Amino acid sequence: xxxxPKSTVRTGIMDxxxxxxxxxxxxxxxxxxxxxxxxFKTFTMATTTPDGAPDARMVVLRQVDETSRTLWFHTxxxxxxxxxxxxxxxxVLLFWDEKEQVQLRxxxxxxxxxxxxxANEQWASTWxxxxxxxxxxxxxxxxxxxxxxxxxxxxxxxxxxxxxxxxGRTNFAVVECRVLEMDYLxxxxxxxxxxxxxxxxxxxxxxWLAP
Ligand SMILES: Cc1cc2nc3c(=O)[nH]c(=O)nc-3n(C[C@H](O)[C@H](O)[C@H](O)COP(=O)(O)O)c2cc1C
Numbered sequence: 216x217x218x219x220p221k222s223t224v225r226t227g228i229m230d231x232x233x234x235x236x237x238x239x240x241x242x243x244x245x246x247x248x249x250x251x252x253x254x255f256k257t258f259t260m261a262t263t264t265p266d267g268a269p270d271a272r273m274v275v276l277r278q279v280d281e282t283s284r285t286l287w288f289h290t291x292x293x294x295x296x297x298x299x300x301x302x303x304x305x306x307v308l309l310f311w312d313e314k315e316q317v318q319l320r321x322x323x324x325x326x327x328x329x330x331x332x333x334a335n336e337q338w339a340s341t342w343x344x345x346x347x348x349x350x351x352x353x354x355x356x357x358x359x360x361x362x363x364x365x366x367x368x369x370x371x372x373x374x375x376x377x378x379x380x381x382x383g384r385t386n387f388a389v390v391e392c393r394v395l396e397m398d399y400l401x402x403x404x405x406x407x408x409x410x411x412x413x414x415x416x417x418x419x420x421x422x423w424l425a426p
Contacts, residue, residue: 231408233410233421233422233423234421236399237397237399237412237421240317240397240399240412241279241281241284242281243312243315243317244276244281244286244310244319245279245280247276247279248276248277248278253312254310254311254312254313254314254315255276255310255312256275256276257273257274257276258273258274258276258308258309258310259271259272259273259274259309260272260288260296260306260308260309261306261307261308261309262296262299262300262303263299263303263305264295264299265298265299265302270295270296271309272296274289275288275289276288277289277337278337283393284393284394284414285391285392285393285394286391286392286394287333287337287389287390287391289337289341289345289387289388289389289390290388290389290390291349291386291387291388292386292387292388293354293355293386294355294356295355296390297327297388297390300325300327300390301327304324304326305322305325306323306325306392307320307321307323308320308323308392308394309321315401316403317399317400317401317402318398318399319397319398319399319400320397320400321392321394321396321397321398322394322395322397323392323393323394323395324393325390325393326391326393327389327390328388328389328390328391329387329388329389333389333391334388337387338387341387343374343375343376343377343380344374346375346380346387347365347366347370347374347375347383348365348366349380349383349384349386349387350367350370350375350379350380350383351363351365351366351386352367394414395413395414395415396411396412396413396414396415397411397414398410398411398424399411400426407426409423409424409425409426410422410423410424411424
C-alpha cells in the first residue's frame with residue numbers, strides 16, 4: 216500500500232500532489248526513449264572509481280519500466296564505468312528537462328547484463344549505426360598514438376552490414392538501473408518545488424523538501 220499525501224503544491228496554473236509528481240516523472244521517463252525531442256533521452260550517470268573518486272558521463276536512455284522503477288542503457292563492456300560499477304554498483308542518474316525546468320536525481324543500484332537474455336534482446340534491437348561503436352579494436356579510454364574513431368578505420372562513414380556488426384556483440388553490455396530514491400526539483404519564479412520519493416521500503420514514501 217502506498218501513502219496518499221493530502222497536501223498539494225501550486226506550480227504555475229496547476230495543483231500537484233506528491234503522488235502526481237511521482238507518477239508524472241515516471242511517465243515522462245517512460246516515454247523519453249521513443250520521443251524525438253525529449254530532454255530525458257540522455258542523462259548524466261555518476262559513479263565512484265575504485266579509488267573512491269567521483270566520475271560522471273552522459274549516456275542514452277534506452278528503456279524504462281515504471282512498475283519496477285528500472286531504467287536501462289547500453290555501453291561497452293570494457294568501459295571504465297563498468298569497472299566502477301563492478302566494484303560499487305551504486306550510482307546516481309541526473310536528468311534535466313530544460314523546457315519543463317525539471318531536474319530528476321535518481322539514486323540507483325545497477326546490474327550489468329552481458330550474455331543473458333536481456334543483453335541478447337537489446338543487442339538484437341540495436342541498429343548498425345550504434346553497433347559500429349562496439350567494433351572498436353581498443354578499450355575505451357586507452358591511450359592512442361593518433362586520433363582513433365572508435366571503430367576500424369576502413370569503415371569510414373560507412374555502416375557495417377548486419378553480419379559485420381555481429382563482431383561487436385562481445386563488447387556490448389546493458390546496464391540495468393533500479394531506482395531506489397528520486398529527488399524531484401521544478402524551477403519556477405512562482406516558487407520552486409522539491410520532493411523526494413523513496414522506493415526502498417515496503418511502501419513508497421513521498422516527502423516535500425525545501426528547495
Ligand atoms: C550525448 C552523449 C550520449 C552518450 N551515450 C552513451 C551511451 O549510451 N553509452 C556509453 O557507454 N557512452 C555514451 N556516451 C559516451 C560517454 O559519455 C563516455 O564518454 C564514454 O562512455 C566513456 O565513459 P567511461 O570512461 O566513464 O566508461 C555518450 C556521450 C554523449 C555526449
